[in-house]
Amino acid sequence: MPGFEDTLRLLRSSSLPNALQDEIERRILFGEYRAGERINENALAQELGISRGPIREACRGLVESRLLAVIVNRGFFVREITAKEAADVYDVRASLMRLAGETLAGRITDGQIAILGSLVERMDAAERGGDHDAYYVLNVEFHDRIVDYTENDRLRAMCEGLAKELALYRHRSLIDGGGVHVSNREHRRILAALAARDPARAGAELERHMLAGKERFLSTRDNTGDGPPA
Amino acid sequence: MPGFEDTLRLLRSSSLPNALQDEIERRILFGEYRAGERINENALAQELGISRGPIREACRGLVESRLLAVIVNRGFFVREITAKEAADVYDVRASLMRLAGETLAGRITDGQIAILGSLVERMDAAERGGDHDAYYVLNVEFHDRIVDYTENDRLRAMCEGLAKELALYRHRSLIDGGGVHVSNREHRRILAALAARDPARAGAELERHMLAGKERFLSTRDNTGDGPPA
DNA sequence: TTGCGGTCAATTGTTGACAATCTACACATT
DNA sequence: AATGTGTAGATTGTCAACAATTGACCGCAA
Numbered sequence: 108m109p110g111f112e113d114t115l116r117l118l119r120s121s122s123l124p125n126a127l128q129d130e131i132e133r134r135i136l137f138g139e140y141r142a143g144e145r146i147n148e149n150a151l152a153q154e155l156g157i158s159r160g161p162i163r164e165a166c167r168g169l170v171e172s173r174l175l176a177v178i179v180n181r182g183f184f185v186r187e188i189t190a191k192e193a194a195d196v197y198d199v200r201a202s203l204m205r206l207a208g209e210t211l212a213g214r215i216t217d218g219q220i221a222i223l224g225s226l227v228e229r230m231d232a233a234e235r236g237g238d239h240d241a242y243y244v245l246n247v248e249f250h251d252r253i254v255d256y257t258e259n260d261r262l263r264a265m266c267e268g269l270a271k272e273l274a275l276y277r278h279r280s281l282i283d284g285g286g287v288h289v290s291n292r293e294h295r296r297i298l299a300a301l302a303a304r305d306p307a308r309a310g311a312e313l314e315r316h317m318l319a320g321k322e323r324f325l326s327t328r329d330n331t332g333d334g335p336p337a
Numbered sequence: 338m339p340g341f342e343d344t345l346r347l348l349r350s351s352s353l354p355n356a357l358q359d360e361i362e363r364r365i366l367f368g369e370y371r372a373g374e375r376i377n378e379n380a381l382a383q384e385l386g387i388s389r390g391p392i393r394e395a396c397r398g399l400v401e402s403r404l405l406a407v408i409v410n411r412g413f414f415v416r417e418i419t420a421k422e423a424a425d426v427y428d429v430r431a432s433l434m435r436l437a438g439e440t441l442a443g444r445i446t447d448g449q450i451a452i453l454g455s456l457v458e459r460m461d462a463a464e465r466g467g468d469h470d471a472y473y474v475l476n477v478e479f480h481d482r483i484v485d486y487t488e489n490d491r492l493r494a495m496c497e498g499l500a501k502e503l504a505l506y507r508h509r510s511l512i513d514g515g516g517v518h519v520s521n522r523e524h525r526r527i528l529a530a531l532a533a534r535d536p537a538r539a540g541a542e543l544e545r546h547m548l549a550g551k552e553r554f555l556s557t558r559d560n561t562g563d564g565p566p567a
Numbered sequence: 568t569t570g571c572g573g574t575c576a577a578t579t580g581t582t583g584a585c586a587a588t589c590t591a592c593a594c595a596t597t
Numbered sequence: 598a599a600t601g602t603g604t605a606g607a608t609t610g611t612c613a614a615c616a617a618t619t620g621a622c623c624g625c626a627a
Contacts, residue, residue, distance in 0.1 A: 121409050122407075122409045122580075123580080123581075124397060124580090125407075125409075145608095147608080148608075148609070149607085149608070149609090157581080157582085158581060158582045158583070159582090159583095159609090160390060160393075160580085160581060160582070161580085161581070161582095163390075163394055163609090163610090164393055164394055164397045165397070167354060167394045167395070167397040167398045167401075168397045168398065168400065168401045169401075170398065170401075171397075171398045171399075171400075171401030171402050172401050177352075177355075179351050179352045179355075179588095179609090179610090180587080180588050180589065180608090180609060180610075181588090181589075181608085181609075182608070182609060192490065192491065195489045195490060195491040195492065196491050198436060198440070198489060198491075198492070199433065199436065199489070199491050199492055199495065202432050202433060202435065202436035203429065203432060203433075205432065206428060206429065206432035210428070259425045259428060259429070260422065260425060261422065261425040261426050261428075261429050261499075261502075262425065262428070262429055264403075265429065265495070269491075272491075352610075353610080353611075354610095375578095377578080378578075378579070379577085379578070379579090387611080387612085388611060388612045388613070389579090389612090389613095390610085390611060390612070391610085391611070391612095393579090393580090409579090409580090409618095410578085410579060410580075410617080410618050410619065411578085411579075411618090411619075411620095412578075412579060
């Protein structure tokens with residue numbers, strides 16, 4: 108993996124732990140580190156040609172953002188998320204998206220409406236063309252923009268964190284695509300409520316949309332309520 | 338400060354960084370470290386008789402939980418929260434409490450209703466007796482229990498984190514008491530909605546209650562939108 | 568007085584080494 | 598065969614030292 112070697116050199120000016128935290132996070136999110144796997148500090152240090160100090164710092168950060176768990180004298184482990192925990196995260200995220208909708212409906216600009224509208228159009232096109240990958244990317248951007256436009260930084264950060272946590276759950280069972288495809292009709296309803304500057308409706312539509320996503324997602328997996336090994 | 342020396346010895350079995358993170362967090366929450374202040378790693382290490390490694394690990398964790406900020410080559414600083422950021426946090430918290438109300442109304446037990454009822458009664462008594470401190474403690478417990486009873490761990494963790502973040506803002510201006518005294522009537526309305534097992538009403542009452550708290554709180558301060566020095 | 572360089576102490580960034588702990592495996596015992 | 602025990606290797610926890618950077622102080626020139 109030469110990708111990190113570059114960022115390492117580039118970001119050596121901006122502290123190893125920060126760059127490392129991003130890199131380890133990336134490996135977790137991309138499934139290169141599997142759920143439950145231990146982060147071997149020595150191995151990672153040797154691989155990257157650095158010492159263990161910065162690695163431990165980065166891991167501490169990832170523990171706080173709930174991507175890693177730490178067991179004393181045993182090390183850092185990629186967190187394992189149970190179906191129950193994933194469901195809880197979905198509920199919280201739905202609630203936050205509701206807030207996003209309520210907030211944004213009261214302050215959205217015409218330009219932002221146009222951009223969101225264009226995204227919905229392109230999702231329609233992708234849907235018609237059967238281009239699932241394009242649809243997925245557009246879908247993510249649609250939701251991200253809604254959160255961004257609220258200009259509530261705390262909300263932004265939380266949604267980002269929750270999304271990462273869910274990615275963690277996704278890697279538990281391997282399949283990712285399939286069934287995740289959301290009807291674009293819900294997006295149209297959300298956009299209409301935002302364009303009407305109706306906070307209650309925009310919030311309700313977004314919350315409903317996210318909860319529908321939760322049901323779609325959880326129903327495609329084995330909801331075995333397995334807990335951590337100890 | 339002999340208090341920490343004990344915990345240090347006690348928790349030496351369970352890793353310095355964890356104990357340190359709690360201790361530094363305590364110092365921030367209690368205002369012993371002031372907003373904007375730098376954490377001097379050497380000084381702290383010497384004071385506690387340990388080395389800088391664990392301190393840096395603890396600080397990384399606190400950065401992720403938003404109590405500290407890090408500037409490369411300059412160190413860790415206690416975060417400064419602007420009025421805008423505090424308002425954002427309040428909005429998010431209100432939204433989450435709404436979720437707590439909706440969730441709890443669908444699963445609250447008679448025993449839990451009784452406990453919450455007792456808390457409201459005792460708040461009434463404290464209100465009549467003018468015992469602001471007792472009222473404050475009961476008030477916190479009332480809200481904590483509502484969140485706890487939902488059994489949504491993610492929600493629990495987030496509310497806890499947001500509360501700490503707000504404590505950070507509280508220390509910006511010194512006064513804390515006064516004006517914070519909430520009418521107990523709102524609590525009664527919340528309890529009634531929960532006891533009626535009405536999710537929509539319980540959620541709405543809680544959200545309204547938190548937003549009212551936001552207004553009460555922000556109106557008592559100078560809303561100077563000062564940002565970090567750079 | 569004001570602004571500009573340069574030196575130096577203080578502080579953070581990173582490393583390598585050592586101590587403490589855990590896991591696995593082989594061996595002895597019942 | 599099953600169980601306990603002890604040793605060895607691997608791994609984490611902590612430390613002390615060194616390198617790099619920063620900010621402040623001080624003198625000097627315009």
